Amino acid sequence: MSERRPIEYWLSDMDGVLVHEGRPVPGAEEFIRRLSASGRPFLVLTNNSIYTPRDLSARLATVGLVVPPEFIWTSALATARFLSDQRPEGSAYVIGEAGLTTALHEVGYVLTDLDPEYVVLGETRTYSFSQLTKAIRLIERGARFIATNPDPVGPSPEGSLPACGAVAAMITKATGVDPYFVGKPNPLMMRTALNVVGGHSERTAMIGDRMDTDVVAGVEAGLQTILVLSGVTRKEEVERFPFRPSRVMPSIADVIDLVE
Secondary structure, three states, X not given: OOOOOOOOEEEEEOEOOOEEOOEEOOOHHHHHHXXXXXXXXXXXXXXXXXXXXXXXXHHHHOOOOOOOHHHEEEHHHHHHHHXXXXXXXXXXXXXXXXXXXXXXXXXXXXXXXXXXXXXXXXXXXXXXXXXHHHHHHHHHXXXXXXEOXXXXXXXXXXXXXXXXXXXXXXXXXXXXXXXXXXXXXXXXHHHHHHHHHOXXXXXXXXXXXXXXXXXXXXXXXXXXXXXXXXXXXXXXHHHHOOOOOXXXXXXXXXXXXXXX
């Protein structure tokens, strides 16, 4: 591994790193407190596009994690920024919740089913057959297909739920059109986050619990990567991947001392 530079900017996944099954991971509160006290720029990242940063900030606060909305970066925000860069003040037919629709409204997008430039698929707990049918027909008529993230399933207290990636696959099967996924593992998610914090890749660390999303996106964006073993990827699985994290640590509690 090449020589590591001091970490000046921090990006961290949320689920599996800071919280797990609705509870804070031991050490998460101290880690956030240490980052805030250090003055180091940081963002909490999530592929979840359901909630606005304000909503997520409130949800984290209920479990003792104080993360202001401006320190949260979602796949919905990354998608909105990407579309605004591609086609400013464009139009989109959106399947998703407030996190996605609010982000698109804030960049000047018109949400419509009348000849939209894009079909944008996000997360929702109530995927509607009529909405999916309309999305398929709009794509068949030439709308470009965007999805916030490729995650096939999401968690719930009752078990797995079909998520954006699984529903996107159904639309692709019906239309023959693949979506452009904005969220992790697309390194675009990391680069837009870097722009938000004003960071430089060689001095930024990405903390995640998944080799196939967090770590690979960090590696492809040129960041230092820290895999914590408190979520999805297990220690014995790390060597199966053709890329490696910069560090492997048991949990976020072990990362605290790296914050200077």
